[in-house]
Amino acid sequence: MRALISGGAGFIGRHLATELRLQGHDLIALDLLSPQVHREPEAARAGFPGRMVVGDVCDADAWARCSDADVVIHLAAETGTGQSMYQQDRYHQVNVEGTRLAAREAARRGVPLVAISSRAVYGEGARVEADGTRTYDGVVRPGSRAADSREDDPHAPVSVYGETKSEGEQVIAAELGGRGSATVIRPQNVIGAGQALHNPYTGVLAAFLACLKEGRAISVYGDGAQTRDFVHVTDLTAMIGWAVANPAPAADGPRIINCGSGVRTTLRELADHAVAASLSAPVDIVHVDVHRAGDIRDACADLTRARELGTPSPRWCAADAVADFVRTSWDQPGARADAWDRALDELRDRGLTS
Numbered sequence: 001m002r003a004l005i006s007g008g009a010g011f012i013g014r015h016l017a018t019e020l021r022l023q024g025h026d027l028i029a030l031d032l033l034s035p036q037v038h039r040e041p042e043a044a045r046a047g048f049p050g051r052m053v054v055g056d057v058c059d060a061d062a063w064a065r066c067s068d069a070d071v072v073i074h075l076a077a078e079t080g081t082g083q084s085m086y087q088q089d090r091y092h093q094v095n096v097e098g099t100r101l102a103a104r105e106a107a108r109r110g111v112p113l114v115a116i117s118s119r120a121v122y123g124e125g126a127r128v129e130a131d132g133t134r135t136y137d138g139v140v141r142p143g144s145r146a147a148d149s150r151e152d153d154p155h156a157p158v159s160v161y162g163e164t165k166s167e168g169e170q171v172i173a174a175e176l177g178g179r180g181s182a183t184v185i186r187p188q189n190v191i192g193a194g195q196a197l198h199n200p201y202t203g204v205l206a207a208f209l210a211c212l213k214e215g216r217a218i219s220v221y222g223d224g225a226q227t228r229d230f231v232h233v234t235d236l237t238a239m240i241g242w243a244v245a246n247p248a249p250a251a252d253g254p255r256i257i258n259c260g261s262g263v264r265t266t267l268r269e270l271a272d273h274a275v276a277a278s279l280s281a282p283v284d285i286v287h288v289d290v291h292r293a294g295d296i297r298d299a300c301a302d303l304t305r306a307r308e309l310g311t312p313s314p315r316w317c318a319a320d321a322v323a324d325f326v327r328t329s330w331d332q333p334g335a336r337a338d339a340w341d342r343a344l345d346e347l348r349d350r351g352l353t354s
């Protein structure tokens, strides 16, 4: 089988390419080799185990330059939540219009689409109130607790990034609904080797790593009690591989699947895991009293549907995934810790913090 992967040179794309090659598939990537993600675009191009078309997913001609494929896997996106709050047009163009072209390309070729959305479509996500009712307005009432997000929960994004991911899903339904096979996967926070280390607009762990390497205290924004669901990148690529091997029935409309570990980790615990995994002397963990626009309090995937479908079970816990990231990233070049300070200052200057 030949797979066309948009964004194939990125963090998830590279892991996916390795997995699909091991399964014997031929690969072609469509990737812009965006300078924000790739410091060494030629190395990224040379490292891809297949043909790479350098082009923009918003450009129909770039898609046309890609040879025949049996499946379209759409990963390419702008991914910085904070950055999306002030680069709205760019995020909308790439994440919505790029997704529209990916869906059209799958339809034109008559092949299944597997697209990566995000848990960001849920925004603050569901809560269970003291009386057992499920609410979605993000208000923390006495006695309520965060609930795991289900695929049928309403979309309530709180960032432009989340909005564009939500619109991207709607575009897929409009382009393919009932006519073409489409699987939409909503990953939680993905971690693992090869994550961008010099992009201060994404990746809390890359910031923690920079602090560990410089012997600087780790900054946790807020009280550290916020929760996230960290999923190892190979658990996500296993699910993508499953979706490729088990295309969604076209008549049912897009098949939406959560991807996570199903376990909550607080940001404070994440920082503790990072310090425990450090290859250098332990550093302090400090709390910075700031909230960034677009950040949410709690997130975790409900994996009931994934289990019912029989997708591969997640194999990594957060502590092991963090240790894997720290070990494999330690000697890689990346931004210095103050790059994240500057990214926060940029948000402050634009009135996007409180």
Ligand SMILES: NC(=O)c1ccc[n+]([C@@H]2O[C@H](COP(=O)([O-])OP(=O)(O)OC[C@H]3O[C@@H](n4cnc5c(N)ncnc54)[C@H](O)[C@@H]3O)[C@@H](O)[C@H]2O)c1
Pocket (backbone or CB within 6 Å): 006, 007, 008, 009, 010, 011, 012, 013, 030, 031, 032, 033, 034, 037, 038, 055, 056, 057, 058, 074, 075, 076, 077, 078, 079, 094, 098, 116, 117, 118, 119, 186, 187, 188, 189, 190, 191, 196
């Ligand atoms: N990493 C996570 O934690 C996470 C979580 C949820 C969802 N996702 C989604 O997974 C997908 C892949 O994310 P990633 O972490 O690998 O990101 P990444 O930034 O590492 O990779 C994205 C790739 O897309 C390419 N790209 C960007 N704009 C493009 C354009 N206009 N045309 C062609 N190529 C373009 C980049 O050059 C890069 O190679 C994205 O859709 C992202 O929204 C990621």
